[in-house]
Amino acid sequence: MRIECPHCQGPISVGVRHAGTTYRCGSCGRSFVVPEDVADTGQPHQLSVFSVASLVLMHYLTAGVFSVIYLNLLHDKMPQLRRSDPSATKAIGLCFIPGVNLIWFFFTYHRLCVRVNEQRRFHGLPETAPTSLAFAVALLTLAGSLTYLFPTPGLAVLSVLGLIVLPVFAVMVQHSINELVEQPAVPAVG
Numbered sequence: 001m002r003i004e005c006p007h008c009q010g011p012i013s014v015g016v017r018h019a020g021t022t023y024r025c026g027s028c029g030r031s032f033v034v035p036e037d038v039a040d041t042g043q044p045h046q047l048s049v050f051s052v053a054s055l056v057l058m059h060y061l062t063a064g065v066f067s068v069i070y071l072n073l074l075h076d077k078m079p080q081l082r083r084s085d086p087s088a089t090k091a092i093g094l095c096f097i098p099g100v101n102l103i104w105f106f107f108t109y110h111r112l113c114v115r116v117n118e119q120r121r122f123h124g125l126p127e128t129a130p131t132s133l134a135f136a137v138a139l140l141t142l143a144g145s146l147t148y149l150f151p152t153p154g155l156a157v158l159s160v161l162g163l164i165v166l167p168v169f170a171v172m173v174q175h176s177i178n179e180l181v182e183q184p185a186v187p188a189v190g
């Protein structure tokens with residue numbers, strides 16, 4: 001990506017992996033933090049349209065497993081703007097590590113919404129990916145994990161999560177993506 005040195009205004013070409021890190025300008029020798037908010041500099045996303053009806057069908061046919069995998073796969077479809085943006089392999093893998101996953105769900109769904117919203121913003125669209133619902137999904141998953149201690153409320157929470165909250169979240173994310181993909185591409189710079 002191409003940015004401008006905030007000290008000498010000289011043009012600088014830095015890798016996306018430098019976003020959010022301190023970088024030393026080769027011209028003036030002074031240091032600055034590379035902005036994270038730079039995906040509109042020619043790093044196109046690879047998101048694609050997926051029918052929300054198919055998504056809902058697959059969700060119920062697989063008892064929610066499809067949604068968990070599908071949503072986490074989306075992390076590989078957008079340019080990495082921060083070092084903490086996970087790959088799909090990492091995002092999916094951590095979903096299946098008991099204990100760790102309960103923490104991970106709070107991060108991965110929220111960050112997914114942030115990344116989708118960034119792409120939407122770069123295309124001049126409102127930020128509709130549901131970050132609050134991402135938090136609700138993670139919270140209900142955490143609460144549902146207590147099923148073995150409190151079977152009745154635990155199963156009720158898991159039902160609400162699996163039957164309503166998670167599919168609604170997946171549909172809202174996919175709807176945000178479908179609308180984005182149907183926009184004309186932003187021309188690459190540099």
Ligand SMILES: [Zn+2]
Nearest residue numbers: 005008025028
């Ligand atoms: Zn400089």
